[in-house]
Amino acid sequence: MPRPKLQSGPATSERILDVAERLVQQQGFNGFSYATVASELHISTASLHYHFPSKTDLGRALIERYHASFSRALDDIDRDARGAADKLRRYAALYDSVIKNDRLCLCGMLAAEFATLPAPMQQALTAFFDLNERWLAAVLKDGRSGGALDFRDSPADRARILLGALEGAMLVARSYGDEKRFRAAANQLLEDLGSGPRVKPRRASK
């Protein structure tokens, strides 16, 4: 069992994932190479293959880490947010922080390349979307029964619409290099759900 490192930074495999994640979010899984990651970290591609024997292994690890990280973020929201509308605002803020770095959602990008991905990555991808849809559906359901949100269709259907709309808004906004475009769409999508004002909370009106 290796001793915990006392002074060094993140383990090499984590730094590999960090760089690869950014490259995939910006250029796609078919648009980046081991060579790029290696040169950026000043290591050889052979070292990369030591940590991730195949590109498929690296890709799956990327999705699984992203999934776990997103899952923790959703737990944090559940713990900290005040009400369903606030949960949705914080959820949208997760996307906003992504496009601010000139990236797409990792899984939104991979969804475009879906047909060319190896099967293990395809499965990990839908698992990520499932997580998002389940969480959104639960928030929407609670928000409606509590009176904070208003929509006509089922929470599950509305969750799918919301997920797709946020992914698509990022996709188009990034082509214009205009993150405000995304923010405007996200804010309006939340307003459509009757999630209240987005900038400052107001005391009960009327």
Added chain:
Amino acid sequence: MPRPKLQSGPATSERILDVAERLVQQQGFNGFSYATVASELHISTASLHYHFPSKTDLGRALIERYHASFSRALDDIDRDARGAADKLRRYAALYDSVIKNDRLCLCGMLAAEFATLPAPMQQALTAFFDLNERWLAAVLKDGRSGGALDFRDSPADRARILLGALEGAMLVARSYGDEKRFRAAANQLLEDLGSGPRVKPRRASK
């Protein structure tokens, strides 16, 4: 000046575009190669380069043809549709026919790869989105002033939301290999705009 062909099928360059278009919509611009197109058409890659000297040329031609084709489809809708709600239904049907063939919108796919595309393709891409947003905004504006549609924000903002939501719904639905997923989302998005019942028109209610 070449004589018009009397008996042959579409010109070679058109058949190249047909195959390349399908491959890009399914696998992305970085996910297909001249070799694949050539073997499918039983010609050599050198012939491909005769018609489209570089892959950038081919990519730009793909977007421009797609743009022109879409523009004609929108003209047809303007001519044939009965009212704004019907126009939106027919617009969504364009997307539906795409995902039914296991494809993404050509420009939705390219938007994901945006950062890796040559500049001429990037410009052609935003021109396509501009066309869609202008058309949608005009339909939304007319529909609201005529009472057929109802939404709170500006027609331009709502057009952007709708375009992004349709692109995103396709993106996610295709990862599940489930075109019904897209259709459900599209129908609900139209209902949100107060575009009335989607299956059969009804006589004035109440």
Added chain:
DNA sequence: GTCTATAGGTGGATAGAC
């Protein structure tokens, strides 16, 4: 764990014959 060196394949693109 990291390296050098390299294998083996595929990418886009070109030359020149026909």
Added chain:
DNA sequence: GTCTATCCACCTATAGAC
């Protein structure tokens, strides 16, 4: 317009030394 042959760059991946 289409072909064969070829170039060179890049890709993923491996072997084996350190």
